[in-house]
Amino acid sequence: xxYRTILLExxxxxxxxxxxxxxxxxxxxxxxxxxxxxxLTGIEAPGAARVLVITGAGRGFSAGQDLAEGAVMSGxxxxxxxARTLEENYNPLLHRLRxxxxxxxxxxxxxxxxxxxxxxxACDIVIAARSASFLQAFARIALIPDAGGTYTLPRQVxxxxxxxxxxLAEPLxxxxxxxxxxxxxxxxxxxxxxxxxxxxxxxxxxPTRTYALLKQAMYASADSRFDDQLQRExxxxxxxxxxxxxxxxxxxxxxxxxxxxEGR
Ligand code: T3D
Numbered sequence: 001x002x003y004r005t006i007l008l009e010x011x012x013x014x015x016x017x018x019x020x021x022x023x024x025x026x027x028x029x030x031x032x033x034x035x036x037x038x039x040l041t042g043i044e045a046p047g048a049a050r051v052l053v054i055t056g057a058g059r060g061f062s063a064g065q066d067l068a069e070g071a072v073m074s075g076x077x078x079x080x081x082x083a084r085t086l087e088e089n090y091n092p093l094l095h096r097l098r099x100x101x102x103x104x105x106x107x108x109x110x111x112x113x114x115x116x117x118x119x120x121x122a123c124d125i126v127i128a129a130r131s132a133s134f135l136q137a138f139a140r141i142a143l144i145p146d147a148g149g150t151y152t153l154p155r156q157v158x159x160x161x162x163x164x165x166x167x168l169a170e171p172l173x174x175x176x177x178x179x180x181x182x183x184x185x186x187x188x189x190x191x192x193x194x195x196x197x198x199x200x201x202x203x204x205x206x207p208t209r210t211y212a213l214l215k216q217a218m219y220a221s222a223d224s225r226f227d228d229q230l231q232r233e234x235x236x237x238x239x240x241x242x243x244x245x246x247x248x249x250x251x252x253x254x255x256x257x258x259x260x261x262e263g264r
Pocket of ligand 1: 024066067111115135143
């Protein structure tokens with residue numbers, strides 16, 4: 001299908017969604033959200049893909065919500081409902097990416113600002129080019145961090161850094177984001193695309209069903225008691241132990257050969 005604001009490509013089980021409004025630094029519009037939803041429906045279909053990569057066209061990842069389309073610009077400002085786009089667009093997207101039964105890589109090629117920064121940080125693996133940065137731009141326009149920022153940031157970098165990022169709204173260079181443990185990796189610009197491609201290819205050869213179970217376990221842990229989490233692990237491990245890939249993994253180990261996972 002042809003989209004106007006994104007590109008969708010699926011090659012060797014790797015689906016790539018490229019945010020594609022480079023003249024607006026790939027800022028999100030309602031149309032872009034609708035197109036991403038449509039693309040995800042195809043990607044979720046059984047056998048369609050085993051990894052999703054989200055990246056940006058041109059020099060930026062995304063500047064977050066398109067402020068020319070935002071709530072405050074449409075109609076009477078005193079009646080603006082900024083939460084509506086969160087409830088209708090961003091929050092369902094965040095839930096959907098977490099629940100997607102495959103790894104999701106945010107390939108942050110340049111600046112990621114506002115809701116786009118937090119969307120990237122909510123992905124399973126974040127790889128950023130060295131020239132990229134993460135900007136909690138919200139306070140600059142008198143908003144609070146959204147798209148999960150107030151959840152993700154204190155948990156991943158601690159309250160002191162989360163507060164600094166949110167209140168000062170200064171760009172966080174990719175290298176510092178990696179040093180703080182906010183992202184998986186910061187890679188030299190020259191090697192960025194190759195690193196994303198090799199990571200995606202490696203995950204596409206992996207035990208996809210197990211990755212989906214692993215996501216469930218990891219994302220539940222932040223809100224779980226220790227004992228509940230142990231029970232959840234046992235239940236999910238039971239499922240993992242019944243996959244074809246578990247049998248293949250153990251067989252390959254005993255036969256001293258690389259495993260050939262099929263994602264089931
Ligand atoms: O409904 C609601 O509004 C609520 C939703 C809230 C969720 C959010 O995401 S709030 C946060 C929204 N994002 C921002 O506040 C970031 C705004 N952008 C910037 O601060 C800067 O663009 C950057 C720091 C990200 C990058 O700066 P720079 O100098 O590299 O690029 P630039 O020149 O500012 O941007 C290039 C073009 O993209 C420019 O257009 P022009 O002048 O060439 O015609 C600029 O206006 C446009 N652009 C950048 N960000 C946005 C945008 N257009 C619309 N919306 C944007 N968010």
